[in-house]
Amino acid sequence: MYRNRKEQPLVWTPQHNHVSQLHPGPGGTLSGWNDCWEACLARYLRERNPAVCAGDDWALIDAISRVARGLPDTPSNPDTTLADAARSLVAYEVAATWTAGYQDALQAPWSICLVDGRLLKPAQYPADWFGRSGCGGNHFILWLPFWQGSANWFDDPLCYANGQRDCQYDLESVAAAFQGAYLLPGTGHGEVAAPVPMQVTVRCGLKVQPNHACVALAQLAPGTRVTAFNGDSAGWQRVRTAAGVGGWVPRQYLQAVPQ
Numbered sequence: 001m002y003r004n005r006k007e008q009p010l011v012w013t014p015q016h017n018h019v020s021q022l023h024p025g026p027g028g029t030l031s032g033w034n035d036c037w038e039a040c041l042a043r044y045l046r047e048r049n050p051a052v053c054a055g056d057d058w059a060l061i062d063a064i065s066r067v068a069r070g071l072p073d074t075p076s077n078p079d080t081t082l083a084d085a086a087r088s089l090v091a092y093e094v095a096a097t098w099t100a101g102y103q104d105a106l107q108a109p110w111s112i113c114l115v116d117g118r119l120l121k122p123a124q125y126p127a128d129w130f131g132r133s134g135c136g137g138n139h140f141i142l143w144l145p146f147w148q149g150s151a152n153w154f155d156d157p158l159c160y161a162n163g164q165r166d167c168q169y170d171l172e173s174v175a176a177a178f179q180g181a182y183l184l185p186g187t188g189h190g191e192v193a194a195p196v197p198m199q200v201t202v203r204c205g206l207k208v209q210p211n212h213a214c215v216a217l218a219q220l221a222p223g224t225r226v227t228a229f230n231g232d233s234a235g236w237q238r239v240r241t242a243a244g245v246g247g248w249v250p251r252q253y254l255q256a257v258p259q
Contacts, residue, residue, distance in 0.1 A: 012191045013190065014047070019155060021036050021039040036141070040112045047187050061073055067092075068080055086098075104181070105178070108181075110142070110191075111184060116137065116139070117138055120169050120173050120177050124156055137179035141155065142156075152170070196228040198228045198237075203222055208247055235251050235252065237249055
């Protein structure tokens with residue numbers, strides 16, 4: 001499945017390196033410091049503006065910790081709550097929206113997702129890093145823009161198996177692990193349109209404009225496959241048929257097609 005992006009002849013490329021929450025320790029040991037939210041937001045802020053904070057990524061994580069949790073970054077950090085996360089977004093003037101819908105996160109330019117980290121596949125770290133926590137949200141990951149032909153790139157701050165770098169997760173596992181997300185706006189650095197395969201659920205007209213009064217280019221039967229792009233207006237979705245005909249259909253008559 002692919003994520004929506006602005007339909008422009010641009011190509012997003014990372015503006016910054018992977019941001020990890022794994023602090024180096026004596027003898028090459030690593031410690032997580034409970035910084036997953038702070039690392040995700042730090043990566044997004046660096047992508048938006050590399051000079052957002054003087055110093056390295058640890059300095060930015062510390063700055064975010066101070067506005068989110070009200071405490072400097074330490075090995076014994078308390079959990080970052082959703083209220084803490086919202087406070088840090090306001091502090092850094094990020095116009096974010098919380099959603100409980102996986103499809104919303106799938107179609108956003110960027111999103112910081114609350115997930116059950118034990119369900120993400122292929123696994124990048126041992127499941128027991130989360131201890132005996134029950135099912136539910138126990139980790140934040142940053143969903144990156146459509147890149148290199150794929151919509152399943154993530155900055156997982158705990159990523160360990162591939163040398164602390166961005167990774168790809170099977171989207172079915174992300175959907176299973178998903179507990180909600182903060183949707184973040186584009187950074188202006190070339191997030192591209194990634195088509196979303198969808199199908200029509202109710203017979204409807206493919207309209208020239210997003211309204212019922214204008215001309216219908218075609219009648220779409222239930223089950224018709226279309227490609228949705230980043231464009232909506234008062235409940236209408238911009239789509240293109242397999243024959244290459246573009247137009248608008250009511251968004252409520254569409255559902256995503258897993259791939």
